[in-house]
Amino acid sequence: MTTDQKVALVTGANKGIGKAVCRQLADLGMVVLATARDADRGRAAVADLVAGGGDVRFVRLDVTAEDTVRAVAEHVAAEFGRLDLLINNAGVTGVTPGRRRPLDEVTVQDLRDTLETNFVGVFAVTQALLPLLRGSGGRIVNLTSTLSSFARVADGPPPADLIPYCTAKAATNLLSVMYAGLLRDSGVTACAVSPGFVATDMNNFTGPKTVEEGAEVVVRYATAAPEDLPDRAFLTGTGTHPW
Secondary structure, three states, X not given: OOOOOOEEEEOOOOOHHHHHHHHHHHHOXXXXXXXXXXXXXXXXXXXXXXXXXXXEEEEEOOOOOHHHHHHHHHHHHHHOOOOOEEEEOOOOOOOOOOOOOOHHHOOHHHHHHHHHHHHHHHHHHHHHHHHHHHHHOOEEEEEOOHHHOHHHHHHOOOOHHHHHHHHHHHHHHHHHHHHHHHHHHHOOEEEEEOOOOEOOHHHOXXXXXXXXXXXXXXXXXXXXXXXXXXXXXEEEOOEEEOO
């Protein structure tokens, strides 16, 4: 299948910011591939999005499972032959909302599990889709958090049980900067974007921003002209932030 519409793929798209990003991209006229590891939840989210208008399609993807990552890359290649936008949104906090744990209770397995989704998964999906992004001069947007900023953490560390989350996001920040530099000559742009403190189930809906407001930040940078995208910067709703 060929299309003149831009093709976007969003990971972790069955709820929260990911679902809102899909809606906003579809409203801009893109073909949106909304992915989720749970097929039932993913299809339900897509049914809701399609009811609101726009071309949104479900594709199952577990960013921690290499077979599904390969299958998605093969599907996009066969269906479209290119990818214009990749938004790596899927993520976990590794904590139980509403319950804090002291430093001594944070385990190696907590770190491994969080890194697997929030960092290794981002790398795996991006690497698999890179040839399709190169073919279109596409864009990679990796969702991050100011909790991963060295400058912010140095001023006062977050709760101890967020060590896995903050560490994984910091690693993704570095990956984003490296992709931005390494891919520049191919026409592919890459950036790390923090949507802000958004009310989702990951934080027990305590964030002051709505998912629509958080998604607007992501979509703004995802669709900015290359010359208007700050180079290798930590991007937030109010501009750049110290790494």
